[in-house]
Amino acid sequence: MLRAILLGAPGAGKGTQATRIVEKYNIPHISTGDIFRDNIKRQTELGMRAQEYMNRGELVPDDLTIEIATSRLLEDDCANGFLLDGFPRTVYQAEKLEEFLEANGQKLDKVINVDVDEDALIARLTGRRVCKNCGSTFHVINIPPKVDGICDNCGNNLIQRDDDSETTARNRLSVYGEQTMPLVDFYKGKGTLVEIDGEGDPEKVFLDIVDAIGD
Secondary structure (H helix, E strand, O other): OEEEEEEEOOOOOHHHHHHHHHHHHOOOEEEHHHHHHHHHHOOOHHHHHHHHHHHOOOOOOHHHHHHHHHHHHOOHHHOOEEEEEOOOOOHHHHHHHHHHHHHOOOOOOEEEEEEOOHHHHHHHHHOEEEEOOOOOEEEOOOEOOOEOOEOOOOOOEEEOOHHHOHHHHHHHHHHHHHHOOHHHHHHHHHOOEEEEEOOOOHHHHHHHHHHHHOO
C-alpha cells in the first residue's frame, strides 16, 4: 500500500516516473486534470460547477478543487493507495487534504519531490522541435533528428513553437515556484518529504524513488 504525492517542476520528468510508480505499486495515478475531465464528461454536479469557471477562463477555486479531488479518493480503487499528481497545488489545499485523510483514518506515506536544476529544466522545456509539415516531434537532447533542423520523416524544416520558448519556460517555472514550492517546506515539516535528484537516467531516478519509499 502506498499513499503518495508526486511533486516536480515542469520538465522534471514526473510523467515518466508516475507511470512506473503506479505500475510497481498497483495504485491509481490521480491527476487534477483527469479528475476534472472525468467529472465534466459524466456531467456530475462537481464537474458542471468546475466547467462554469473554466468556460469563463477562470481558475477553479481551491475549495471546489479540494472537493473534486477528495471525492476521487473515496472511490474503491483508492482503497489500497494512490499517487496524487497536480494536487495539492497550494499549502491551503495540502492542509485540507490532511484534514480529509485524518477524518478517514488515513495518512500520506511519502511526498516525492523530483528536483532538477533550473538550467536543466530550461534545456528540457525549450528543446522540443516540431515539423511544420507532418507534425513529427523531436527533442534536441532526448530525441534529436538525424540532421539538425530537418525532419527525419518528411525532410521539411523543424520549428520551435512559441510555447516552447525560453521566455515561456521561465514563466512556467516562476509560476510553479510561487505556487507550489511552498509545499516542499510544508511537507518537510511533516516529515513525509523525500528529495529525489531528477537529473540522472530515468531508470536511476526511479530506483532512487523506490529506495526512498522503502518497505
